[in-house]
Amino acid sequence: xxxxxxxxxxxxxxxxxxxALSYNPSEPTPLFQIAERQGISEGYLEQMMTVLRxxxxxxxxxxxxxGYLLSRVPAKITTGExxxxxxxxxGPTGCVSEEDPEICDRSDFCVTRTLWEKxxxxxxxxLDGTTLEDLCKDAEKVRxxxxxxxxxx
Amino acid sequence: xxxxxxxxxxxxxxxxxxxALSYNPSEPTPLFQIAERQGISEGYLEQMMTVLRxxxxxxxxxxxxxGYLLSRVPAKITTGExxxxxxxxxGPTGCVSEEDPEICDRSDFCVTRTLWEKxxxxxxxxLDGTTLEDLCKDAEKVRxxxxxxxxxx
DNA sequence: ATAAACAATATTAAATTAGTAGGAATTATA
DNA sequence: TATAATTCCTACTAATTTAATATTGTTTAT
Numbered sequence: 001x002x003x004x005x006x007x008x009x010x011x012x013x014x015x016x017x018x019x020a021l022s023y024n025p026s027e028p029t030p031l032f033q034i035a036e037r038q039g040i041s042e043g044y045l046e047q048m049m050t051v052l053r054x055x056x057x058x059x060x061x062x063x064x065x066x067g068y069l070l071s072r073v074p075a076k077i078t079t080g081e082x083x084x085x086x087x088x089x090x091g092p093t094g095c096v097s098e099e100d101p102e103i104c105d106r107s108d109f110c111v112t113r114t115l116w117e118k119x120x121x122x123x124x125x126x127l128d129g130t131t132l133e134d135l136c137k138d139a140e141k142v143r144x145x146x147x148x149x150x151x152x153x
Numbered sequence: 154x155x156x157x158x159x160x161x162x163x164x165x166x167x168x169x170x171x172x173a174l175s176y177n178p179s180e181p182t183p184l185f186q187i188a189e190r191q192g193i194s195e196g197y198l199e200q201m202m203t204v205l206r207x208x209x210x211x212x213x214x215x216x217x218x219x220g221y222l223l224s225r226v227p228a229k230i231t232t233g234e235x236x237x238x239x240x241x242x243x244g245p246t247g248c249v250s251e252e253d254p255e256i257c258d259r260s261d262f263c264v265t266r267t268l269w270e271k272x273x274x275x276x277x278x279x280l281d282g283t284t285l286e287d288l289c290k291d292a293e294k295v296r297x298x299x300x301x302x303x304x305x306x
Numbered sequence: 307a308t309a310a311a312c313a314a315t316a317t318t319a320a321a322t323t324a325g326t327a328g329g330a331a332t333t334a335t336a
Numbered sequence: 337t338a339t340a341a342t343t344c345c346t347a348c349t350a351a352t353t354t355a356a357t358a359t360t361g362t363t364t365a366t
Binding site for chain 1: 353354355356357358362363364365366
Binding site: 094115 | 154155156157158159162163166167170232236240241243244245246247262264265267268269271272275276278279280283288291292295296299
């Protein structure tokens with residue numbers, strides 16, 4: 001635990017972004033396609049999709065021509081929801097977890113605790129302030145700038 | 154790796170705070186005292202003190218009446234330095250590490266990477282913007298408010 | 307029917323974490 | 337000089353977590 005996001009969080013967010021980029025509420029994206037495009041093992045990614053489905057962030061369609069779909073439009077899904085779904089409540093220490101924080105006997109006078117709280121809030125601000133739509137727009141910008149640069153390379 | 158600080162970081166910061174609270178450049182604090190006051194195993198805390206010493210944040214005095222000392226005044230030591238010393242460079246993912254970030258083949262167009270960068274910067278802002286002196290002042294405030302409340306309890 | 311796809315559960319090798327143990331070296335002080 | 341207090345160093349370890357893989361079952365479009 002080195003203040004790092006797990007691969008669950010990273011892969012899961014990339015999968016969600018993939019679904020957002022090709023968002024179409026009537027056309028599910030099959031797992032193998034997400035896995036292939038993002039270079040993630042299908043079997044492993046499936047575990048994350050299961051968590052995201054149980055968390056209500058994606059819907060699944062079983063059977064042939066099935067796959068996964070965002071359960072809401074990209075503008076209504078924040079990266080904070082996604083990370084929390086995959087990693088649990090934010091909290092760089094147990095004592096400042098967003099959900100039932102661990103009580104320790106110095107909770108009420110511990111000043112390092114207030115520092116961790118500030119860290120937690122600053123992380124939450126970034127993650128809750130970014131939606132999948134924001135990331136899609138970023139991706140579009142990057143795409144355009146790469147296209148423009150092609151003429152010079 | 155669940156975006157949590159390690160005990161190294163938490164214990165180490167508490168030890169540094171302990172040294173800051175009793176800061177006196179001519180009187181080292183022995184390990185057993187820090188460990189006792191903070192409720193941390195002496196043997197384990199020693200590992201952290203070694204790291205902090207090698208990182209230049211504390212000096213040690215060997216032999217009887219020896220112990221540890223902050224190597225600078227509390228106002229000149231940020232929590233960011235302490236955490237980096239104990240946990241390595243900040244970077245919630247390898248690809249946005251402050252020191253030689255891992256290169257991945259989608260580095261130049263990956264938009265999740267820019268999100269991780271924002272997270273990293275927001276954490277760094279909090280940690281680099283807080284010194285041990287700040288924490289000492291907080292501790293003093295807490296102490297005073299608890300003292301005041303004593304009359305009512 | 308059949309193939310495409312998700313669902314569920316179990317297993318695992320490797321790494322990391324959070325320590326413990328034991329002794330060697332150093333130094334203030336009696 | 338002897339002793340006690342203290343840091344320094346190295347090695348070990350049990351438990352947990354991570355990042356997967358494997359297998360078998362279920363659903364459904366065609």
